[in-house]
Amino acid sequence: MGKKYAVGVDLGGTKIATGIVDQDGKLLDQVVCDTDAKEGSDAVLERMAQSVKILLERQNAKPEDVLGIGVCSPGPLERETGLVLFAPNLGWKNVYLGPILQEKTGITTYVENDANAAALAEKWFGAGRGVENMVYITVSTGVGSGIIINDRLYAGTHGTAGEVGHIVIEGDGPLCGCGQRGCLESLASGTAIARMAKEALQAGAESVIRDLVEGDLDAISAKVVGEAAKQGDKVAQEVLDKAFYYLSLGVVNVLNLFDPEVVVIGGGVSKLGDMLFTPVIEQVRKKAVAGPREKTRIVPAALGVDAGMLGACSLVLDVTKTQSF
Amino acid sequence: MGKKYAVGVDLGGTKIATGIVDQDGKLLDQVVCDTDAKEGSDAVLERMAQSVKILLERQNAKPEDVLGIGVCSPGPLERETGLVLFAPNLGWKNVYLGPILQEKTGITTYVENDANAAALAEKWFGAGRGVENMVYITVSTGVGSGIIINDRLYAGTHGTAGEVGHIVIEGDGPLCGCGQRGCLESLASGTAIARMAKEALQAGAESVIRDLVEGDLDAISAKVVGEAAKQGDKVAQEVLDKAFYYLSLGVVNVLNLFDPEVVVIGGGVSKLGDMLFTPVIEQVRKKAVAGPREKTRIVPAALGVDAGMLGACSLVLDVTKTQSF
Numbered sequence: 001m002g003k004k005y006a007v008g009v010d011l012g013g014t015k016i017a018t019g020i021v022d023q024d025g026k027l028l029d030q031v032v033c034d035t036d037a038k039e040g041s042d043a044v045l046e047r048m049a050q051s052v053k054i055l056l057e058r059q060n061a062k063p064e065d066v067l068g069i070g071v072c073s074p075g076p077l078e079r080e081t082g083l084v085l086f087a088p089n090l091g092w093k094n095v096y097l098g099p100i101l102q103e104k105t106g107i108t109t110y111v112e113n114d115a116n117a118a119a120l121a122e123k124w125f126g127a128g129r130g131v132e133n134m135v136y137i138t139v140s141t142g143v144g145s146g147i148i149i150n151d152r153l154y155a156g157t158h159g160t161a162g163e164v165g166h167i168v169i170e171g172d173g174p175l176c177g178c179g180q181r182g183c184l185e186s187l188a189s190g191t192a193i194a195r196m197a198k199e200a201l202q203a204g205a206e207s208v209i210r211d212l213v214e215g216d217l218d219a220i221s222a223k224v225v226g227e228a229a230k231q232g233d234k235v236a237q238e239v240l241d242k243a244f245y246y247l248s249l250g251v252v253n254v255l256n257l258f259d260p261e262v263v264v265i266g267g268g269v270s271k272l273g274d275m276l277f278t279p280v281i282e283q284v285r286k287k288a289v290a291g292p293r294e295k296t297r298i299v300p301a302a303l304g305v306d307a308g309m310l311g312a313c314s315l316v317l318d319v320t321k322t323q324s325f
Numbered sequence: 326m327g328k329k330y331a332v333g334v335d336l337g338g339t340k341i342a343t344g345i346v347d348q349d350g351k352l353l354d355q356v357v358c359d360t361d362a363k364e365g366s367d368a369v370l371e372r373m374a375q376s377v378k379i380l381l382e383r384q385n386a387k388p389e390d391v392l393g394i395g396v397c398s399p400g401p402l403e404r405e406t407g408l409v410l411f412a413p414n415l416g417w418k419n420v421y422l423g424p425i426l427q428e429k430t431g432i433t434t435y436v437e438n439d440a441n442a443a444a445l446a447e448k449w450f451g452a453g454r455g456v457e458n459m460v461y462i463t464v465s466t467g468v469g470s471g472i473i474i475n476d477r478l479y480a481g482t483h484g485t486a487g488e489v490g491h492i493v494i495e496g497d498g499p500l501c502g503c504g505q506r507g508c509l510e511s512l513a514s515g516t517a518i519a520r521m522a523k524e525a526l527q528a529g530a531e532s533v534i535r536d537l538v539e540g541d542l543d544a545i546s547a548k549v550v551g552e553a554a555k556q557g558d559k560v561a562q563e564v565l566d567k568a569f570y571y572l573s574l575g576v577v578n579v580l581n582l583f584d585p586e587v588v589v590i591g592g593g594v595s596k597l598g599d600m601l602f603t604p605v606i607e608q609v610r611k612k613a614v615a616g617p618r619e620k621t622r623i624v625p626a627a628l629g630v631d632a633g634m635l636g637a638c639s640l641v642l643d644v645t646k647t648q649s650f
Contacts, residue, residue, distance in 0.1 A: 133482050147582075149474055156584025157458045158616030163581040166614055168574045170496050180612050249493045256488040257472075257582060259481025287505050289491055291483030 003067040006320075007055060007107070008312030009048050010072045010117075011097075013037065013089035016044070017309040018051035020059060023067075025124050025317055029055055030309065037090040044090065045097070049104035063106040070110050070315030072117035072308040073097060079159045082111045110315050112153075114138075115162065117311030118301070119146025120153055122264045124314035126302035133260040136301070137164055138267035139247065139276075142177075143185040147258065153318050165189070169249050187246035190222035190269045196239045197225045207235035226272040244276055248283030255284065255292040266301030273300070328392040331645075332380060332432070333637030334373050335397045335442075336422075338362065338414035341369070342634040343376035345384060348392075350449050350642055354380055355634065362415040369415070370422070374429035388431040395435050395640030397442035397633040398422055404484045407436045435640050437478075439463075440487065442636030443626070444471025445478055447589045449639035451627035458585040461626070462489055463592035464572065464601075467502075468510040472583065478643050490514070494574050512571035515547035515594045521564045522550045532560035551597040569601055573608030580609060580617040591626030598625070 005028075010017040012035060019030040031051050037044055052069060056062065075087030082098015102109040112120075119128075119136035128134040134148040143165035147154045155161055165185035166178050173182025174192075186192055197209055198217045209228045213219040228236035251263055270276060281298050288296070303310060330353075335342040337360060344355040356376050362369060377394060381387065400412030407423015427434040437445075444453075444461035453459040459473040468490035472479045480486055490510035491503050498507025499517075511517055522534055523542045534553045538544040553561035576588055595601060606623050613621070628635060 149479060150477075152475075154474060156617075157586045158584055158620055160614050160616040161582065161584035163584075163614045166581045167492075167578040168494060168612075171494060171571070171574060178614070246496070249496060253492040253578065254582070256491045257486065257579070259483055259486035259488075261482045287493075289485050289488045289503070291485040292481075295483055 003065055005056075005059065005061055005066045006313050006316035007052055007066055007069045008072070008309050008315065009051065009069060009101075010308030010312055011035070011044075011048065011074065011090075012308070013074070016048055016051060017306070018048070018055060019306075019309045019313055020055040021310075021313045021317070023317070025314065027310070027313075029058055031055060035090070037092075041090070041092055041095045042100075045095075045100050045104060048101055052101075052105050052107070066107050067320050068108040068110055068316040069101060069105060070112065070117070070312035070319075071097060071101065072114060072312040072315070073111055074114065077111055077113060079111060079155060082109060084111070110319050112312070112315050114308065115144035116146040116153055116155060117315060118266060118303075118307045119148055119162075119264075119311070120314040120318055121303050121307045121311035122266070122301055123148050124317060125310045126307070127264045127299050128262055131261045133258065134262050134264060135162075135164075135254050135258055135260045136264045136266065137251070137254070138301075139188065139265060139269040140190050140267035142191070143189045143247075143250070143267075145254075148260075149258075152321065153315075164250060164254060167250065167253060169246055169253075184246065184250040188243045188250060190267075193222040193225050193239055193243045193269065194220045196242065197236065200235050200239065205235045208233045209236055222269050222272070226275060229275060240272075240275060241279065244279045245283065247276070248280045248287070251280055251284050251298065252287045255288040255296050259292050260296055262297045262299060264299055264301050266303075266307070270300055328390055330381075330384065330386055330391045331638050331641035332377055332391055332394045333397070333634050333640065334376065334394060334426075335633030335637055336360070336369075336373065336399065336415075337633065338399070341373055341376060342631070343373070343380060344631075344634045344638055345380040346635075346638045346642070348642070350639065352635070352638075354383055356380060360415070362417075366415070366417055366420045367425075370420075370425050370429060373426055377426075377430050377432070391432050392645050393433040393435055393641040394426060394430060395437065395442070395637035395644075396422060396426065397439060397637040397640070398436055399439065402436055402438060404436060404480060407434060409436070435644055437637070437640050439633065440469035441471040441478055441480060442640060443591060443628075443632045444473055444487075444589075444636070445639040445643055446628050446632045446636035447591070447626055448473050449642060450635045451632070452589045452624050453587055456586045458583065459587050459589060460487075460489075460579050460583055460585045461589045461591065462576070462579070463626075464513065464590060464594040465515050465592035467516070468514045468572075468575070468592075470579070473585075474583075477646065478640075489575060489579060492575065492578060494571055494578075509571060509575040513568045513575065515592075518547040518550050518564055518568045518594065519545045521567065522561065525560050525564065530560045533558045534561055547594050547597070551600060554600060565597075565600060566604065569604045570608065572601070573605045573612070576605055576609050576623065577612045580613040580621050584617050585621055587622045587624060589624055589626050591628075591632070595625055 170182035176183035176186035495507035501511035
């Protein structure tokens with residue numbers, strides 16, 4: 001009798017979602033509880049451990065039946081040691097998430113960041129099923145990515161591969177949060193879209209955006225800009241055209257370097273749907289190198305709120321792929 | 326008794342260099358002959374087959390002792406079928422190099438392009454020995470690269486991974502040979518360096534470059550610009566500053582996406598040495614994301630004229646890595 005299960009925990013600022021899958025990645029059960037981060041990191045880790053225990057009991061399983069626990073965690077972290085360096089929405093600084101949860105449960109624990117976990121989730125459960133080489137790009141407040149190469153997550157030598165948000169697209173572009181100029185994130189993220197719209201309105205442009213936010217320009221978001229564009233607003237459309245032009249250059253660069261079978265685009269801004277995908281695909285079909293230009297599919301993420309938890313489960317399946325159950 | 330040897334052939338416009346290595350990659354013997362492409366593709370392929378036979382005889386080996394022949398070939402090619410689509414310096418169009426050489430020798434034959442072969446050569450014999458994740462960038466007439474991930478060549482889904490010359494660095498940059506604007510190749514290749522210098526001189530700039538080419542502006546090359554810069558020429562230095570600034574952005578993008586242990590830079594322009602490496606390393610240490618920013622080494626290629634032949638040998642060692650001798 002070998003190990004039969006993998007457990008995944010999505011540690012969010014408000015909720016902890018925990019799921020259990022079998023070795024084929026079939027979701028068997030899940031449980032959700034509040035994070036209550038204000039009670040401190042040990043209380044949060046205890047609730048994560050309890051969630052794992054509940055799922056094991058319901059499967060009539062023991063810790064030794066579980067191949068591992070994957071945790072999708074916010075904040076910059078060290079994958080190898082399981083240390084979360086900094087997670088502002090949890091109030092955490094230097095918490096050894098991996099080792100502590102492993103001690104509490106007796107199960108080997110792996111920790112991964114959001115973008116890599118979402119990439120794994122799409123590969124195992126979503127838009128990247130059956131694909132060997134895939135890049136997942138998330139466009140929301142920031143721009144990030146997770147890379148699958150030869151069927152496995154590729155995290156890089158120092159765990160930072162896939163920082164697509166910080167590839168330079170415009171040498172003299174706007175200042176990015178990272179301190180550099182012209183990064184993709186400073187040109188095409190939700191934050192960049194909101195900023196560009198705000199700047200246009202501050203410069204006096206006429207736009208329904210002003211009505212949608214009732215004059216409060218700080219309330220402008222990518223969603224509001226999308227809403228306005230849907231209503232035929234010119235200013236909003238110009239902002240989106242610009243952002244998605246830069247996003248398409250980012251996708252072209254990804255195609256030219258990785259030559260993946262599929263690029264999956266997720267994150268809040270991707271919910272604008274065709275408004276994003278139509279111009280991006282059009283540019284990619286013109287500008288990428290022959291091969292990926294015609295053949296690489298550019299598709300929306302298939303998973304919703306479950307992506308983190310499923311990604312955490314698939315992290316275990318990915319890490320242990322070469323091992324036998 | 327298993328297979329003990331791998332053979333590599335570097336097919337160039339003027340010479341064919343063929344080598345034989347043992348399973349540890351130790352070079353045992355080599356032979357060089359003229360290409361004489363004007364005699365037609367079959368004559369060239371016959372000379373390649375003869376070179377292989379000579380090396381086998383000298384080792385007292387039979388075709389069945391050889392794991393494979395690797396060929397480093399010019400021109401766009403199909404790796405899977407061994408078809409060379411187009412090789413202007415050989416006068417070739419649609420030549421099935423792989424299958425024909427395989428039939429002539431009775432040995433499985435693999436075909437690869439220059440940049441990927443050079444990357445493999447540096448990984449097995451040069452500056453990337455012992456490294457798991459590496460990007461080799463060649464800066465010469467064009468800009469290309471070969472990618473090593475998890476100890477193996479990563480060629481992509483359609484065989485086009487590593488087209489670093491065609492990542493967009495400057496959305497509104499100069500027109501590239503590929504039809505797009507602002508590709509790295511249009512900003513930082515040897516061709517780009519020569520073009521920028523020529524433009525400056527045509528605009529009337531005073532520069533020793535004019536003397537070095539005896540007034541023939543079409544004779545300006547990156548080498549001449551480097552020569553002039555060494556003599557303290559301001560125009561030449563400005564051109565190099567600009568080109569290597571863009572090259573550094575390309576290297577930053579490679580670090581942010583691949584997070585490799587080492588970036589090896591080769592090709593004719595890399596022979597400018599510190600004039601190239603000093604500014605590129607300086608920018609990378611400022612602009613890449615934390616991790617690779619401090620830790621990824623940026624080093625010159627270690628191999629010279631042998632790179633193609635050694636790369637062709639290592640292609641066999643790479644492809645058959647999971648097989649046993």
